[in-house]
Amino acid sequence: MKDTEADGGYLAFDTRFRKCPDEPNVLDWTVGLRRYRDDIEDDPGKLLASLTGFLAQPGYVPEDEDDWYFDVFDMRSQHAYQAFQVLVEDADLVAKALKVDGLSEEFGALAHLDRMWVDPSVRGRGIGLRLMREAQQTLGRSGLLVVLKAHPDGEKVPNTALLKLAAYYQSDEQLGLKPVSKRKRPGWLVGAWHEPIVNENDITFFYLD
Numbered sequence: 001m002k003d004t005e006a007d008g009g010y011l012a013f014d015t016r017f018r019k020c021p022d023e024p025n026v027l028d029w030t031v032g033l034r035r036y037r038d039d040i041e042d043d044p045g046k047l048l049a050s051l052t053g054f055l056a057q058p059g060y061v062p063e064d065e066d067d068w069y070f071d072v073f074d075m076r077s078q079h080a081y082q083a084f085q086v087l088v089e090d091a092d093l094v095a096k097a098l099k100v101d102g103l104s105e106e107f108g109a110l111a112h113l114d115r116m117w118v119d120p121s122v123r124g125r126g127i128g129l130r131l132m133r134e135a136q137q138t139l140g141r142s143g144l145l146v147v148l149k150a151h152p153d154g155e156k157v158p159n160t161a162l163l164k165l166a167a168y169y170q171s172d173e174q175l176g177l178k179p180v181s182k183r184k185r186p187g188w189l190v191g192a193w194h195e196p197i198v199n200e201n202d203i204t205f206f207y208l209d
Contacts, residue, residue: 009037011048011206013130015138020054026072027055031134033127033206049118051131053148054080057109061145063091063102069110076114083112083147086188090180094147094190097178103145111139111193113148122208129172130206133199136175140196146177150187162187174199 013033020026030052034045054076062069065088073084087094087110091103100106113135118127139146150166151157166187170177174197177189 009035011035011208012045012204013134013202013206014045015134023056023072025056025058029053029055029135029139031131031138033122033131047119048122049116049127049131051113051116051128051135053112053114053135055109055111055139057141059108061103061107061110062087063104064088073112076112079149079151080112080114082149083188086180086185087147090185093180093184094145097180097190098145098192100192106143106192107145108143109141110145110147111135113146125208127206129169129175130202132169132175133172133197133202136193137196137198137202140193142194144193146191146193148177148189150189159186 011033013031015029015031018028020028030050032045032047032051033049035048036043036045054072056069056072058068062084070084073080087103095101095103095106098106113132116128116131148169150162150169152161152165163182163186166177166179166189169175169189170179175191176193177191179185180188180190
């Protein structure tokens with residue numbers, strides 16, 4: 001990767017929302033690390049890393065078969081479909097992990113962190129956790145339940161790799177992510193993001209070593 005300062009450019013994080021055309025209570029979002037060029041007017045920024053997902057805020061979360069919620073999850077990805085299954089089939093495990101009596105009493109909105117991607121040229125710099133903190137600051141609100149699967153690249157990934165990546169995500173205490181069940185649902189994590197936490201060490205721009 002070329003040196004951004006020598007090229008007259010810079011790296012910056014941003015979050016972009018897009019209204020779901022068929023569901024007014026759903027927003028699709030992307031947190032990205034983008035490379036901008038000073039010498040290009042209206043530069044849209046080249047993505048170097050991204051975290052994508054959706055936010056649903058109908059005033060409740062699914063704890064049983066729910067056609068509306070199922071459609072919201074099912075239209076997106078296989079991981080999203082599996083996330084719905086986790087929430088419905090393992091609601092008791094999710095509540096236990098988050099130390100609440102019941103999901104419906106505690107949460108009224110849901111965010112699924114669907115896919116993370118980091119360009120090989122900038123890996124190993126903690127960018128994945130930073131993307132998640134950016135999402136937490138932007139999405140955090142009272143009654144928000146967060147669900148995601150720690151899943152490295154590849155289709156057939158051993159459980160040990162899922163658990164290793166999940167432990168990495170859990171290493172950031174600010175995110176407050178908890179395992180649903182290491183035995184039954186390896187890699188699946190949930191969190192309660194009740195407020196938009198601002199990390200004073202996270203600035204808009206990103207500098208390579």
